[in-house]
Amino acid sequence: MSFISELSHRDRVFDFLTPTLSPVDVRHGPILYMDGVTVTFDGFRAINDLSLTIDDGELRCIIGPNGAGKTTMMDIITGKTRPDTGSVWFGSRHNLLTKSEPDIASLGIGRKFQKPTVFEALSIFENLELAMSADKRVFPSLTARMTGETIDRIEEVLTTVGLTRLRHRAAGILSHGQKQWLEIGMLLMQKPRLLLVDEPVAGMTEQEMERTAELLTSLAGKQSVVVVEHDMGFVRSIARTVTVLHQGSVLAEGTMDQVSNDPKVIEVYLGEGA
């Protein structure tokens, strides 16, 4: 039925005529647009009427207490969870709710998980090779050859994340912090337009945290980066705009100083009566 009703709109290009994997259209500003999204798990509203826009090239931090819906929000953007209501658009052309996980990944949304997951049996170099944006169907993978161009690209990312020296070692030997960087490197190999980074500094030492902050800020501008993080010190060191989530919707948004002085935020973080 929706197909037929669409045909009656003669003033615009029918949706089914636009190629599904066309480039992301950010002429209108936002690269990610979420509106009125609600998800319910067994009666529990994990996300409640969430609306959020991320501009192209922005570095956005998302904070919030446990259970605020941060990870669920990422699940929705990457297609792992489908919302009950609402709309999620990537640029002004791609409706993410109609796309599968691999499609969303190839559109240019990369995600780093809370727990670093790298392929431990493969070398760091091979981990990056698999992550590289390429034709990922079965037969092209079977016949793929490594060109000088791809090697250069992998070496470039290795330098960015500082793992050049270890490139032929199995990823299983890396420390926790190094695995996090390898994950970010794998994201960069996909040349994503939008990076979703879930708790990048969990379990890192001070120095590792500083390097991660440098890495993420250097990425912003070229890519849009969304960071979900608990560590306030870290958020303060990288954030330009901060969004506070609470019980599945946006509680406050602004610079770090603005939100940390917001009475609602103080109440949520410090408890009632504070």
Place this chain on the structure above:
Amino acid sequence: MWLTRPLSERSTQLFLGILFIAMLLVTVLHVALPEGHALHVSAYTVTLLGKYLCYALLAVAVDLVWGYLGILSLGHGAFFALGGYAMGMYLMRQIGDRGVYGDPLLPDFMVFLNWDALPWYWQGFDMAWFAVIMVLLAPGLLALVFGFLAFRSRVTGVYLSIITQALTFALMLAFFRNEMGFGGNNGLTDFKDILGFNLRTDATRLGLFLATGVALAVGYIVCRAIVASKLGRVSIACRDAEARTRFLGYRVERVQLFVFVVSAMLAGVAGALYVPQVGIINPSEFSPLFSIEIVVWVALGGRATLYGAVIGAVLVNYAKTVFTGIMPDAWLFALGALFVLVTVFLPKGIAGLLPSLRRPKVGDDPAAPGPGHDPGYDPDHDPDQAADAQSPANREATV
């Protein structure tokens, strides 16, 4: 060309070299030396070795899906048997009117069941080329349909193993029925000749042995080419972190399906070469026990090495031949003990004992194999080598 890439790898060259030297040795010892000579290899031994090589190819196929893709198939015997039945049907049609009942068209068991016409699915099997296609197509199609349904629903791990087990069990029950038209309980047997060569002559037996050796070599190269390609690294990624691979944009279920179908076809080829050498195919090849035994060979030899599967298959079956000759009742206990001992003391299997010939410079070379499982193969470190002082022909047993 991706298929020829393994030929430049040292481990593959070594494997193929040892295989071909062993084949040559057996041929020379069989043909040149007179019977009764201490080093003469009898026609019986040649066929036995041919059988081992069929098992070796089957084990390589299982290692491809289990070792590199993490799919523990407990039903690969089904693909092996389907390939075997396709070959068996060709061999039955070749008997012609030389059967006991002398019917020019119908195999003996159909005459016995009072059938008056050839079932439709027996058409075409009088032509060798058709049989060869069916040897690949029958297991391939079954794997395609089964794999499509299973992988699309993201069935993995123990559940998939159990379903593959159920698959082969169901096929066994089906093939036991006379109405299926595959000879029921007795299966297909009493073969006369293949491609015009009499199956009972020594020359044909030697030819089949050599053909099996070549098939093993080709199968090994195909598997190695897949494993050493980017697709092989994607397979390992699927094995270790399936969800992560999906987020990278790979269609995990298609990778699984492709590798599974290739593996099933290789198993079918192994079955097709097995049948003319043992002279019979019956539903017992579908038995779940046989499929589990294949997995034991691979586990013993060493997973995710390919050559480990070959070593495992040949050694275990050699041990089986010896044991069932000496103490038939003790064999299953010996197999069980062997499995426990290897799992406890050699988690990487027998292949884990072999010294690494080189440390590959992984990454500099695009065709470089996956890490950790590329030690070269050295037959002199084969633990069973010392045990068989019987004749150089048994050297074959370690290839």
